Amino acid sequence: MDRPPQSTEFDAIVIGSGATGGWAAKELCENGLKTLMLDRGGSVEHRRDYPTEGRGAHELPFRNRWPPGKQADYRLSPTARPENYPFYASDDEQPYVYDESKPFTWIRPGVVGGKSLVWGRQCYRWSRQDFESNRADGHGVDWPIRYDDLEPWYRHVEGIVGISGEALGLEELPDSDFQPPMPLNIVEQRFREVLARDFDDRTLTIGRVANLTLDMPEQGRVRCQFRNQCHRGCSYGAYFSTQAVTLPMARATGNLTLKSDSVVEALEYDAAQQRVTGVQVIDAHTGVRSVYRARVVFLCASCIASNQILLNSRSEAMPNGLGNTHDVLGRYIVDHVYGVRAFGTFRGQFEQFVEYGRRPNGFYIPRFRNLSDRESMQDFVRGYGYQGAARRLAPESGAGFGADLKQRLRVPGPWQIYMLGFGEVLPDPGNRVLLSETAVDRFGIPQVRFDVQWGQNEARMGADIARQSVAMLRAAGATEIVSEDVLGAPGRAIHEMGGACMGDDPAQSVVNRWNQLHVAPNVFVTDGAAMSSGSCVNPTLTLMAMTARAADHAVDLVSNDGV
Amino acid sequence: MITSQIDRREALGGIAAIFGAALISPLRRAVAAGTDPGMGPQNDIFSDEQRTLLDALCERIIPTTDTPGARDAGVTSYIEMIFDEYYEPDAREGFLDDLQAIDEYSREQRQAPFVDLAPEQQDDIVSLAEQRQLDGADDDFFEAIKQLTVTGYYTSEIGMTVERVYLPTPGRYDGAYPYAEVGRLFTA
Incomplete structure (x- = not known):
């Protein structure tokens, strides 16, 4: 005590x-x-x-x-x-x-x-x-x-x-001492294959996450139960x-x-x-x-x-x-540069599959821009990575009511990939x-006053985050691709x-x-x-x-x- | 895991089919009478007549099929809580006026209160509201009652655990699970 x-x-x-x-x-x-x-x-x-x-x-x-x-x-x-x-x-x-x-x-x-x-x-x-x-x-x-x-x-x-997490042996994303990785879902697995085929500088891996996939009995902790309710506190101690x-x-x-x-x-x-x-x-x-x-x-x-x-x-x-x-x-x-994201839908594909369990994790695409061992062709310095996930959207219920509506609400919407950039901000x-x-x-303590704003490098990086996410989603065969390239306020990445x-x-x-x-x-x-x-x-x-x-x-x- | 969930769903659905609303409604009232904030209406917002009318109306939006519908799920009690806690008196009055318009139309055109009509006749009136052709009801009334019903139903115990498949502790993740194995949605 x-x-x-x-x-x-x-x-x-x-x-x-x-x-x-x-x-x-x-x-x-x-x-x-x-x-x-x-x-x-x-x-x-x-x-x-x-x-x-x-x-x-x-x-x-x-x-x-x-x-x-x-x-x-x-x-x-x-x-x-x-x-x-x-x-x-x-x-x-x-x-x-x-x-x-x-x-x-x-x-x-x-x-x-x-x-x-x-x-x-x-x-x-x-x-x-x-x-x-x-x-x-x-x-x-x-x-x-x-x-x-x-x-x-x-x-x-x-x-x-x-x-x-998954060990990759990458210089730009050194491996940790990992427990076994969580699985990618079937659409993320497909996205990984497309990136490997079409982009020789890009890799997709499951997020490396402080959620156990093996019990740690010496700490009284039990592996993740895939509830995706970590933010409520976890009695398993899984995160x-x-x-x-x-x-x-x-x-x-x-x-x-x-x-x-x-x-x-x-x-x-x-x-x-x-x-x-x-x-x-x-x-x-x-x-x-x-x-x-x-x-x-x-x-x-x-x-x-x-x-x-x-x-x-x-x-x-x-x-x-x-x-x-x-x-x-x-x-x-x-x-971090935050808020630039893209969505792509896979209508009519993989529809026979759903997710069982709620995985508190997504995929990660490590930094591929301005790496020290490669020539830089960019109009910005430093780099960014992506976090994202594929998931099925909510049912597209449409109009109406009654038994038809109830039945339509039993059918999940299409798969969608969501990806969000996290970029390095220049120290200024x-x-x-x-x-x-x-x-x-x-308490009478002086309040903090912020005087922070992002500059040209962050704006250019944000534009590239948006462009590249659209290119990758297009290569994967997604449709209805939407990107948002407005940078969030500083602090929003927490x-x-x-x-x-x-x-x-x-x-x-x-x-x-x-x-x-x-x-x-x-x-x-x-x-x-x-x-x-x-x-x-x-x-x-x-x-x-x-x-x-x-x-x-x-x-x-x-x-x-x-x- | 999944098998037991489906068994439970079918079991509850079966009970509802056999005993109808009689079994589940007292449970619903017990919940509604609870005093914990947010677990039911704290104040009487609707009259008994209005509750009965809402029960019938919401039941047409999410009806009893192979699983219980809005009535058994206590959607009316949910809507009463929402109006009690979140709506200004003006908005409540407007909603109740619209509800009244449904019943008046029924009495005038069908010579019977809405609750006494056959389901098909009730559906005709709901369709009129959907098409914004119901005299005396606000144009947005159908969308409002539909949204309240859908939300109330799918966040109720029946919606969460009988209509949808509830996995409080899935225990594992499968990112290529056959939809045919479940045939409906897992609860988020």
């Missing part, structure tokens, strides 16, 4: 309990550090607090429509749904500001476990090229680490997370979340104290010692302020929230925020988060990264190669904030690996009295 919370002195404090906070807590606790984990959200216990899990619409309030008026409280969280909105922060709990001409979508959960409860679970290692792109094309801060630095830590976390994996492991050590409903306002900085000496916390219910102390602090609050905490940690020595000695903090915010110092000078949240970028030069970066603040080595920033570029693959696996690597370094330092 958790230690009683009266103590305010710990070996380590972890701020945030999502994928990275969970990993930090697990690694630190397992190495003997008495660790306090703080989260601003309310408590969610594994299994006990998944009230909508496994229920059909007929067993849910309002047949799983939004309760009257409730959706209006969650306009800032377009991914929240009737069956899981309590996992999200309501709009008045997470206000932020931006200029109307530069909208940003900051999607933020509101409970312990953070986005790990509701994430998309896609897990891809970065490639060697991903760590070298900033140096190669001059955008952003050169990464001080390379693929080989992270490779052992990828393996370290993959063995615990449990990732199902990776803090609740299912890292939190029980951290608790098992007896070294963890978890405090929910604890809003971190700022970090206290001692300029003479060049270290953070305290974490200022507001009780979300009572408003009472307190300070917790530890030798090391892990900042895993999520990209934007970690930037906010650092910017709000103002001291005489650093009036513009902790680590903001060279006006670099908050800059180079990226997300002009894309930044700041603190509002006027707007504060309900892959926001940057702001406290990693680099060797303290004048150009905020954290060093071990994720330590240059100005306060006892603070490790290991969530998306530390990312100096964004790749085009989903970031969470890399963030978890980087967190485990940083935690190992922190344990070494604590053991050797280095902090």
Whole structure:
């Protein structure tokens, strides 16, 4: 069980309990550090607090429509749904500001476990090229680490997370240590064959996903049951979340104290010692302020929230925020190019087949543009991949009523392939988060102000995503091909990264190669904030690996009295 | 897995065919009387007469065939909840006026209340509404009642588990499963 919370002195404090906070807590606790984990959200216990899990619409309030008026409280969280909105922060709990001409979508959960409860679970290692792109094309801060630095830590976390997928041996999409892949369906299998036949640079594979295809009894986890209700919480522990994996492991050590409903306002900085000496916390219910102390602090609050905490940690020595000695903090915010997608229908084909079970996963087409070993012919730099799926559409009921209508509603609509691009956004110092000078949240903490917009490179990449998806769907024999090439607002991919970028030069970066603040080595920033570029693959696996690597370094330092 | 689901569906469908609405309707009323928000109407929006009329009307949109129809699925109770929770009084009144127009037409043209007509005669009147030729009813009335009925039916226990094949825990995935093996939709 958790230690009683009266103590305010710990070996380590972890701020945030999502994928990275969970990993930090697990690694630190397992190495003997008495660790306090703080989260601003309310408590969610594994299994006990998944009230909508496994229920059909007929067993849910309002047949799983939004309760009257409730959706209006969650306009800032377009991914929240009737069956899981309590996992999200309501709009008045997470206000932020931006200029109307530069909208940003900051999607933020509101409970312990953070986005790990509701994430998309896609897990891809970065490639060697991903760590070298900033140096190669001059955008952003050169990464001080390379693929080989992270490779052992990828393996370290993959063995615990449990990732199902297909090994391909591709340089541009390194394989993980996989559990067996989920199957493609018959239309996706056909699409894969067409791409192999007609496009020598393209591969289609099943999504690499943190859903088990083999039981992991040592963790008390059971393989995926193909309900596709992951976002409600999963009592099988079939997908990776803090609740299912890292939190029980951290608790098992007896070294963890978890405090929910604890809003971190700022970090206290001692300029003479060049270290953070305290974490200022507001009780979300009572408003009472307190300070917790530890030798090391892990900042895993999520990209934007970690930037906010650092910017709000103002001291005489650093009036513009902790680590903001060279006006670099908050800059180079990226997300993924998102929203460009295409649909193609297969009328009269494969109609004798349907899907049995609800697979919580789709296909993946790895990056094929601007790879370092091929000549580039593009009008943009960097690259993109696709995620998608083939599925049967809803019945085409048409007009009428009665027994005919009822019978038509027993016949599924045609198969359709849906594909969505995820593209790398160029790190740009002009894309930044700041603190509002006027707007504060309900605790009096300055709100985040976004100043982020995508540029020409993202627009050109988006156009190519649309063109190539149409070409591939056409080759596959799809008809009624529709593409949408309007880029979503920054933040909408929920892959926001940057702001406290990693680099060797303290004048150009905020954290060093071990994720330590240059100005306060006892603070490790290991969530998306530390990312100096964004790749085009989903970031969470890399963030978890980087967190485990940083935690190992922190344990070494604590053991050797280095902090 | 699939076999037991179909067995259950056929069993329930069979029970409904043998006993008609008498068996299932009390269950439906029990659900409707429940006080949990969102599990049924919290307030009486319709009169008993209006409920009976809606039962008959919705049953013509999704009728009893080899599986139970809208009446047994409690669609009227669903619609009552929707009007109770989501609709302003004006919209409710408009809907009830349209419902009234159906019954008035029946009484004037068929000399009997709608609920007492034979199904074929009821269908003729519903067709008029569909063609927007029913005096006194709003042009959108048919689409509105059809949408409410379809949604209410396919999200009901009968719609989810008897008419469609419900796999709460499929346990596996087959991306080339023969449609002929199931002959209808799996519940999403």
